[in-house]
Amino acid sequence: MAVVEESTGREAVIQRLRDVGLRVTGPRLEVLQVLAAGGHMDVESITTAARERLGTLTSQAVYEMLRHFLETGLAAKFDRPGLPAVFEVSGPPHQHALCVRCGRVENVEAEVPRPAGEALTSWRMDGGAEIIFRGLCPDCLSAPRD
Template sequence: MASDTLAADREGAIQLLRDVGLRVTGPRLEVLQLLAAEPHQDVESITEAARSRLGTLTSQAVYEMLRNFMETGLVRKFERPGRTAVFELSGPPHQHALCSQCGRVANVEVELPPAPMKGLRGWRIGDTELVFLGECPDCRGRRPK
């Protein structure tokens, strides 16, 4: 639903909030613009960056904003097992790669296979999530040769 280019500028972020029926506030605009500039941020990173520009902002306020954004389809949450979740603006369907060392997340565009029917009798599959696990280039570069 949300587009990185649309939320990257202030007017685009204002329109996104209005389109989903959320009140336009400085903190909401800041969080949307932070996610447009750098996806896959956790709540603490978002809070710190927004606080540096706005002055005061609590993690609880950011959690509440992100919850509202997810409910309206503006933002998606990506769970990283054993680590904090990260957030990104909603957009075209994509999958993720997750570094097993540092937790870095990258978007991956891949055509998903159809759901296997064996073992899913009676199921109606609504969505598929595919996560590629491995090591990011930075972590691979730090490994002794």
């Protein structure tokens, strides 16, 4: 059963690359599969995970692939203050929770409030709003503080 799921996952990733007009290459396929399986990952983590299966892959190549994935909407970037940005496969709109101690990021489904009354009448909004819930993740809550 796992082989069927892996094959289906691989085929879905191949189709996503084709749908946005990107050529399917081994490195692109692997990096997108790593992202699809790994949640929020920084470039170093993505490179390490993809390199385990490919053998060789540079961080610069991963940066370039991520740039293409961001431009085509395949991936999204989340900036963490003071820490490397993390990336995830694009999906339905969602918000994020950020651990202020370790930098862990989790997806959160929450309704985004609209500006009250006349707050932004002279603005034209082109995108959604982003809410970031800041706090301590379960691991940091249970870990002793140095």
